[in-house]
Each structure stands twice: as structure tokens, then as C-alpha cells.
Amino acid sequence: MKKISDRLKQVSQIFRAYSQPVPVDQPYFKERIAICDPCEWNSANIAPEKLSVADKNKIKVFFKGEPMCTACGCCIPLKAGLRDSVCGLKSKGKKPKWDTAFDKHSKVYGLANKSLIANNLTPDEGVLSPMDGGFKYKVNVLPVDSKMVELVIKITDIHGFSLINQITSCGCTAAKAEAIDDKSCKLTYQISTLKILEGGKLDIFANITYGRRLRKTQEVIKINIELEREDYGQRSEEL
Numbered sequence: 248m249k250k251i252s253d254r255l256k257q258v259s260q261i262f263r264a265y266s267q268p269v270p271v272d273q274p275y276f277k278e279r280i281a282i283c284d285p286c287e288w289n290s291a292n293i294a295p296e297k298l299s300v301a302d303k304n305k306i307k308v309f310f311k312g313e314p315m316c317t318a319c320g321c322c323i324p325l326k327a328g329l330r331d332s333v334c335g336l337k338s339k340g341k342k343p344k345w346d347t348a349f350d351k352h353s354k355v356y357g358l359a360n361k362s363l364i365a366n367n368l369t370p371d372e373g374v375l376s377p378m379d380g381g382f383k384y385k386v387n388v389l390p391v392d393s394k395m396v397e398l399v400i401k402i403t404d405i406h407g408f409s410l411i412n413q414i415t416s417c418g419c420t421a422a423k424a425e426a427i428d429d430k431s432c433k434l435t436y437q438i439s440t441l442k443i444l445e446g447g448k449l450d451i452f453a454n455i456t457y458g459r460r461l462r463k464t465q466e467v468i469k470i471n472i473e474l475e476r477e478d479y480g481q482r483s484e485e486l
């Protein structure tokens with residue numbers, strides 16, 4: 248097994264390649280990686296013959312060889328970089344080995360926040376709705392030949408919006424953030440849909456951390472993109 252320091256170096260390179268800042272120097276990131284490294288659910292600790300072909304491909308193609316949490320199917324370094332993510336065991340109804348990592352300077356938005364507005368700039372692609380801590384983007388991926396979906400959201404905070412970073416839980420998602428003015432920002436997500444089978448689903452989590460100039464606070468918005476591919480056979484029967 249690789250040393251944590253080697254892994255962090257490799258992670259840093261991979262994430263620079265993805266153009267997404269990852270908090271590799273943050274104590275919470277290092278602590279999580281130290282827990283995931285020896286974990287029995289870490290794909291790096293599982294004999295290759297016990298991993299499915301789909302998981303091996305996912306690790307090779309989408310995660311660039313980085314380890315996967317076999318409890319939740321996420322890329323471990325990406326997942327560990329998200330402040331509000333929780334150990335994958337939670338998705339199996341088991342006690343998580345690590346929890347969210349918010350400090351006293353950060354706060355997750357709830358629905359009570361009246362200063363935050365999100366506009367769906369790609370309404371044909373999906374439905375954007377509020378959820379606890381941010382927004383949910385629900386998208387139906389067309390069957391058979393759809394390989395990519397692009398979603399664009401405009402986020403506005405009337406107390407100012409200065410982007411600090413944006414990271415996503417999925418290595419096959421290209422995320423871009425562009426400032427529109429000092430109160431709003433355009434977020435673009437290009438997501439490969441190749442790995443969603445008919446009747447299958449894919450959940451992607453993104454965190455946007457930003458500063459509110461007027462209030463001098465740092466805030467975090469959660470965006471959950473839920474992609475679903477219809478069962479084409481069943482749909483044909485219905486028509």
C-alpha cells in the first residue's frame with residue numbers, strides 16, 4: 248500500500264489536472280485519508296478478483312487509478328475533499344468512520360436563507376429545486392445514445408458572492424465556475440452519462456464555498472445532481 252504522503256502528492260496532481268482545488272493541506276482531508284487508507288472497503292485493500300469488472304473500469308477510467316470506496320462507489324480522495332461528505336458506510340446504514348468537517352467559519356445554507364437564489368439556465372435538461380443545505384438538480388438522461396449532459400446554474404447571493412472553491416464527488420464530472428458580477432456566479436457541470444445503465448441512477452454531489460463580502464462570512468452550498476436513465480424497454484411498452 249502507498250504511503251499517505253505519496254498518495255497526497257498523486258492526488259494533488261490528479262486534481263490539478265481536473266482544475267478543481269482540493270484541500271490536500273487541510274487537516275480534515277488528511278485525517279479522512281488516514282482512515283480510508285487501511286479501510287477494508289477501500290478498493291486498494293481488496294483483491295482484484297473480488298472487484299467487479301464495472302468497478303475496475305470505473306477506477307481506471309473515471310478515477311484515474313485512485314481508490315474507490317466500495318461502500319458508496321465514490322472516488323475516495325474526491326469524497327474526502329468535500330467538507331460535508333460522510334464516510335460511505337452511512338449509505339449502507341452502518342456507522343460511518345468519519346463525519347462532516349465544518350469549522351466555525353463555515354455554514355451550510357438551509358432553506359431559511361432568503362438571500363440565496365439559484366436559476367436553472369438549462370431548464371430543458373432538468374428540474375432544479377431547493378433541498379436542505381442547497382439545491383437538487385434532477386435530470387432524466389435520454390436512453391441509448393446520450394453520452395453527456397450539460398447543466399448550468401446561476402447562483403446569486405444578495406450579500407455578495409465571491410467564489411472560494413468548488414469540488415464534486417465524481418471524477419467524471421467537469422465543473423466550471425465563472426463570476427458574473429460581485430453577487431452572482433455561473434456554474435457549469437458536464438457529466439458523462441455512459442456509466443448509467445438503463446433504469447439506473449447516478450448521484451453527484453458538489454460543494455460550492457464562497458464568501459459574502461457584505462457579511463464577511465464564508466458559506467457552503469450543497470448541490471445534489473441526480474441523474475436517472477429510464478428503462479427504455481419498459482417505456483416502449485407503455486407507448
Ligand code: SF4
Nearest residue numbers: 283286288316334335
Ligand atoms: S469512506 Fe468510509 S467506508 Fe469508504 S473507504 Fe473511507 S473509511 Fe472506508
